[in-house]
Amino acid sequence: MGGVSRYRGPRLPRRRPVREASGPAPGVVVPRGVELATAWSWRLLVIGAALLALLFLVQYFSVVTYPLIISLLAAALLGPAVRRLDRLGVPHKLSALLVVVLGLGAIALLLVFVVSQILSGVEDLSTQVVDALDQVRTWLRDGPLGISDADLQSALTSLQESVSSTGGRFVGYATEFGTAVGHVVAGAFIVLFATYFFLADGPLIWTWAVRILPRDSRPRVDSSGWVAWRSLTQFVRATVVVAAVDAVGIVIVALILKVPFVVALGVLVFLGAFIPLVGATVSGFVAVLVALIAQGPIVALLMLGGVILVQQVEAHILQPFVMGRLVSVHPLGVIVAIGLGVLLAGVAGALVAVPFAAALNAVAQHLSSQTGVGEDPRHAAARDPAPPDPA
Structure with a gap:
């Protein structure tokens, strides 16, 4: 008897068993950019924390x-x-x-x-x-x-009452004033x-400070310090020249208009010029106010014109040819430095912000000129020149 054959469909090829990998699975590879960003990030965080601690100590003391x-x-x-x-x-x-x-x-x-x-x-x-x-x-x-x-x-009475209501605070104010005077x-x-x-x-003081640092970093720190000192000296000289010209200009205008307190106004303008951007404006406003009280609105307007003329001479002649030649700091850098100085230390911060920025800029240019791109700093430090003359 012949059996009945059944059609079971086309014959499919037999699948081979999947073999597992013989070694461990490869680990996850971090992209090079992420690795560099991470390395820079934690180092910048440490540097930022150190700077904040330094600023806190400066402010505390x-x-x-x-x-x-x-x-x-x-x-x-x-x-x-x-x-x-x-x-x-x-x-x-x-x-x-x-x-x-x-x-x-x-x-x-x-x-x-x-x-x-x-x-x-x-x-x-x-x-x-x-x-x-x-x-x-x-x-x-x-x-x-x-x-x-x-x-x-009625307005004067309200003002007197408000002053009288705060009279109890004057003792505290007097105590704070005495502490400030001390x-x-x-x-x-x-x-x-x-x-x-x-x-x-x-x-001698600078040499003692350099000797505290590690031996390998002493040549760079020493040369950078002398560069910063020379930049600071040039900045102070340029500021004195600009301040003297501003004071002489305001004094001449005040003498012509017969405004009182000529010498006092000149001294105020001279000292105000050491505060960049803000000092000259404030001292000029005081000169205009004195002219308004002493001589009236017409003389005050003439005094205002003289103050504006002196400031224009400073901005377009003195700053480019005197300050710009001796201190190579961009005006945007000056504005940013003053803003940061005011936020951190008020008026005192505004006074030292620009010279600090000038010295920092000079040190950065000095260090960048001594090391090539990708060069080992230790090899570059071995051929550093001698420290510049502080004069």
């Missing part, structure tokens, strides 16, 4: 750190005078002492002269202030605002003695 910074600026300004006396044969420490004493005497004489001028004209100015207030009161009453005497008296006096003594020692033993 501001009674000492701020006078030391001012002493560095003063030493940068007075250093050429000390070296000139050295060349004349005067002993170095005696040269530093003479320069500090003469500088202190010049500042004291200038302050005495300014105070005497203010005291001699304060009586006339007070009378003019009263007359100006009467004119303002008349304008408020008869002018477009139409404020009556009753409204003015800090100022202590800071003045620190500035005086630190300036002398920076002038007399500056290279």
Whole structure:
């Protein structure tokens, strides 16, 4: 008997069994860009934390750190005078002492002269202030605002009540003022003695600071320090020139318009020029205000025109040819530095922000010129030139 054959469909090829990999599975490979970004990120975080700790210490010990910074600026300004006396044969420490004493005497004489001028004209100015207030009161009453005497008296009464309500705080304010005066006096003594020692033993102090660092980094740190000091010296010289020209210009305009307190205004403009962008504007506003009180609105407008003219000369002539040649910092860098300085330390931060930025820029250019792209810093440091002359 023949069996019945059944059709079971086409014959499919037999699948081979899947063999497992003989070795372990390969690990996940991190892309090179992510690895570099991670390495840079944690290093930048550590550097940022160190900078924040340093800023906190500077702010916490501001009674000492701020006078030391001012002493560095003063030493940068007075250093050429000390070296000139050295060349004349005067002993170095005696040269530093003479320069500090003469500088202190010049500042004291200038302050005495300014105070005497203010005291001699304060009586006339007070009378003019009263007359100006009467004119303002008349304008408020008869002018477009139409404020009556009753409204003015009510406003003055409210102001007196608000002042009386805060009278209990004056004791605290007086205590804070006394503490601030004590800090100022202590800071003045620190500035005086630190300036002398920076002038007399500056290279020795810097050599001691460099010797604390690791031996391999000493040549770079030493050369960078002298570059920063030379940049700081050039910045202070340029700032003094700009400030002197601003003060002389304002004094000439004030003399022509017969504005009182000419010398005091000149000193204020000179000191204000050390605060970039803001100081000249504030001191010029004070000069215009004095002209308004003493001579009236017409003279005040003329004084405003003179202030604007002096500032234009500074912005378009002095800054490019004096400051721009000696201190190569872009205006955007100046604005950013001042903003950061104000946020971190207020007015004191604005004073030191630009010289710090100039010194940092000079050090960065110096280090970048000594090391090629991808070069080992240790090999580059072996052929570093000698530190530049601090003069």
